[in-house]
Amino acid sequence: MDIELNVNGDMLHVVVSPGEVLIDTLRESAGLTGSKKGCATGDCGACTVLLDGRPVTSCLVLSVSAQGKGVTTIEGLADETGLHPVQEGFVAMGAVQCGYCTPGMVMMATAVLAEQPHPTDAQIRAGLAGNLCRCTGYGKIIAAVQSAALMMAEEA
Amino acid sequence: MASILEVICPTDVDGVLSVLGESDRNPRVVAGGTDLLLQYQHWSGPDVTIVDITGVRSLSEIIEEDGGLRIGATVRLSDIIGSAQVAHHFPVLIEGAVVVAGPQIRNLATIGGNVCNASPSADTVAPLLVLDAVVRLLSGSGKRSVPLCEFFAAPGQTVLEPGELLESIWIPLSSPKTKASYTKLSPRRAMDLAVVGVAVALWREDSSLRTRIGLGAVAPTPLRAFSAEDVVNGAGGMDSVLAEEAGQEAAADASPISDVRGSARYRAAMVERLVARSLQDLGGRLKNGNVGE
Numbered sequence: 001m002d003i004e005l006n007v008n009g010d011m012l013h014v015v016v017s018p019g020e021v022l023i024d025t026l027r028e029s030a031g032l033t034g035s036k037k038g039c040a041t042g043d044c045g046a047c048t049v050l051l052d053g054r055p056v057t058s059c060l061v062l063s064v065s066a067q068g069k070g071v072t073t074i075e076g077l078a079d080e081t082g083l084h085p086v087q088e089g090f091v092a093m094g095a096v097q098c099g100y101c102t103p104g105m106v107m108m109a110t111a112v113l114a115e116q117p118h119p120t121d122a123q124i125r126a127g128l129a130g131n132l133c134r135c136t137g138y139g140k141i142i143a144a145v146q147s148a149a150l151m152m153a154e155e156a
Numbered sequence: 157m158a159s160i161l162e163v164i165c166p167t168d169v170d171g172v173l174s175v176l177g178e179s180d181r182n183p184r185v186v187a188g189g190t191d192l193l194l195q196y197q198h199w200s201g202p203d204v205t206i207v208d209i210t211g212v213r214s215l216s217e218i219i220e221e222d223g224g225l226r227i228g229a230t231v232r233l234s235d236i237i238g239s240a241q242v243a244h245h246f247p248v249l250i251e252g253a254v255v256v257a258g259p260q261i262r263n264l265a266t267i268g269g270n271v272c273n274a275s276p277s278a279d280t281v282a283p284l285l286v287l288d289a290v291v292r293l294l295s296g297s298g299k300r301s302v303p304l305c306e307f308f309a310a311p312g313q314t315v316l317e318p319g320e321l322l323e324s325i326w327i328p329l330s331s332p333k334t335k336a337s338y339t340k341l342s343p344r345r346a347m348d349l350a351v352v353g354v355a356v357a358l359w360r361e362d363s364s365l366r367t368r369i370g371l372g373a374v375a376p377t378p379l380r381a382f383s384a385e386d387v388v389n390g391a392g393g394m395d396s397v398l399a400e401e402a403g404q405e406a407a408a409d410a411s412p413i414s415d416v417r418g419s420a421r422y423r424a425a426m427v428e429r430l431v432a433r434s435l436q437d438l439g440g441r442l443k444n445g446n447v448g449e
Contacts, residue, residue, distance in 0.1 A: 001162075001163075017159075017160075018159075018160045018161060018162050018163045018206070019159055019160030019163075019193075019196065019197075019206075021193065041194055042190055042194070042257070042260075042261055043347055045258065045260060048260055051263075054234070054263045055259060055260050055263060056260050056263050056264050057190075057260045057261065057264070060188075060189055060190050060193055060194070060261075060264055061189065061264065062163055062186075062189065062193065062206070062208065064163040064165070064208070065163065065165065065189075065208045065210065067165075108259070108260070111259075126259075126346075127259060129258045129259065129345070129346030129347065130257065130258020130259050130260045130261060130346060130347060131258070132347075
């Protein structure tokens with residue numbers, strides 16, 4: 001099927017099979033390999049992207065059904081002025097080890113901060129409950145999100 | 157392996173029902189897809205046509221109607237959690253929705269899907285059972301309503317007929333003094349299924365107590381613990397003896413299996429404890445009126 005997807009503000013024409021899920025289209029057809037495919041069953045959160053601003057696991061979204069919606073991937077966060085504050089926070093706090101969960105964590109964290117600009121650690125943990133990391137123990141990830149919240153408050 | 161032949165995205169209910177009437181296309185309704193897409197990846201049955209109903213606006217509404225709240229089939233769990241109407245009338249439904257999987261899944265998964273998937277452990281179903289919910293079904297030949305407690309047939313199976321669509325879930329408004337709670341027992345707080353799920357609603361009618369008790373993950377389908385309810389219904393007040401007795405009856409109402417999440421014995425014991433504890437908590441809240449709420 002020929003479909004048109006709005007990814008990071010660009011209209012992409014891609015050919016997909018009817019049962020194809022968004023993570024595969026993003027990685028294989030659109031060349032956007034930042035989003036990771038971890039479990040492919042909606043359990044790990046590595047494939048998290050924003051769909052009309054709401055974080056979803058892109059392994060459970062049919063590409064056909066994503067037509068007409070705005071998709072934001074990790075590639076869409078940074079702009080010409082530099083990294084997104086959440087990305088800066090992850091770098092500053094050393095919140096990355098193997099890195100496989102990181103794009104999903106970052107996308108989910110941007111959604112958490114959009115809803116709650118001054119979150120408690122508990123709110124961050126609840127927000128990131130669907131993102132699994134087997135390396136960091138989560139401590140530095142929480143610190144990274146808090147650091148991003150501070151940066152965003154200063155910028156505002 | 158079978159495959160998904162095509163995906164159809166109707167924008168109105170008639171469009172959905174018309175595709176559902178074409179049985180040779182093997183149409184399957186999908187909303188959030190968080191359960192079904194995984195099933196179709198390992199599907200050994202015939203090829204399917206997916207009917208994505210999330211583009212039908214009328215199915216995604218929450219509306220007060222006929223003395224109750226009608227929640228459309230494609231209302232997402234995150235929208236249930238954020239709904240002021242649901243929070244006002246049925247906070248116990250939010251207690252169930254908020255413990256399903258994680259935030260990304262709750263942004264996709266729908267209330268209609270959680271019901272139609274007919275998992276014995278579905279976290280919104282036990283709360284809906286104690287709220288006395290009714291499912292409204294549509295097909296090309298008409299509509300019908302089925303009490304939720306009669307909707308489930310077996311694990312993964314409902315009384316939905318081929319060509320039928322779950323249009324909405326209707327919940328009668330209850331007395332504002334009704335107290336209800338949902339307790340999910342699971343080793344992890346997120347991304348896990350319930351070992352046992354217990355929902356209880358408790359209220360007063362005239363001067364005697366009335367209750368509904370819903371159980372998840374302890375039988376082939378979610379179920380009402382009717383004989384436990386009988387222990388409580390008509391009693392003058394809640395105390396530990398009555399709560400314990402109802403807990404024991406609820407454990408007898410359950411027919412759990414042993415699996416990776418817990419043994420049948422453990423599940424029965426936890427039903428007993430959680431029902432007794434819920435009844436005592438709710439009894440206390442009922443007595444204290446709205447203090448602290």
